[in-house]
Amino acid sequence: MPELPEVETIKRDLSNVLIGRRVSRFLVSKTRLLKSSKKLFISKLVGSKILSVDRRAKLLLLNLSSGYTVLIHLKMTGQLVYQRASGKLKVGGHPIVGVDKIPNKYTYITLSLDNKAKLFFNDVRQFGYWQIIDSKELDNKLSHFGPEPLSKNFTAEAFYKRLQSRRRTSIKAAILDQKIVSGIGNIYADESLFVARLYPGRLVGSLTSKETRALFLSIKQVLRKSINARGTSFNSYRDGLGRTGTYWEKRLVYGRTSQACPRCGKIIKKLHIAGRGTHFCPNCQK
């Protein structure tokens, strides 16, 4: 689920309810998901106030009054659900499996807050993780990511420059590489390449500067459009679990194998490129 637009949506929602709250309890039932010791979480998280909520690449960051930052990665199936003191589920991630209640058997971490609200972390596949680190470690960790695609320091020139290190790989693999540009995952890689009319298997070194620029622009366009739609949710979920994203209905090629291309009407194909299922129009992506 979570690529840049989804994590950004969660970040905005959680900012509204978490900022200024003090953490009163930290419960974990699956220590596999912790990248830092539980002891460190207890000492630097419990009793601290949440000063701000940020996003970098696909990481969600909770900045604490202790000077530490909780770093949350949702990977494929992680979700965050905020439950108000009343028990009402107000905002959250985007539920994936048919979750009938929260918490449930996939709830592995629970944060209790000073206003009696709770933040649940569920993760069916258990690939996600929580880590707590100080500002120095944080700077180091974040320095490994490429530029934020929607920031002003992501320029066509910066993009072109970074692509030069991967001239012999496919353009799809290149834009999935978080060191080249951060936050793009499988859905938005396919969507961006479709908008730019580029075949995902094209080698980076074969791109003209015009094509590179088209891709640069399409990445920004696709990500903005998805953020405006609150991201992508895979299954429709209609109860009180917060709103779900509507980009799924707006997608152009991803998951549309055998359907008509929205641009030329020819049939959309699916191949494995860069080790990932890749959707594209053989007629208008060259």
Next chain:
DNA sequence: CACTTGACCTGTCCGC
């Protein structure tokens, strides 16, 4: 060094 594959997990879907 640069690039590709397998592994981490659980659930779902499809064909036989």
Next chain:
DNA sequence: TGCGGACAGGTCAAGT
């Protein structure tokens, strides 16, 4: 209905 296999939004370590 059961069962095996492929596949799933991400990222590493290990292999070529």
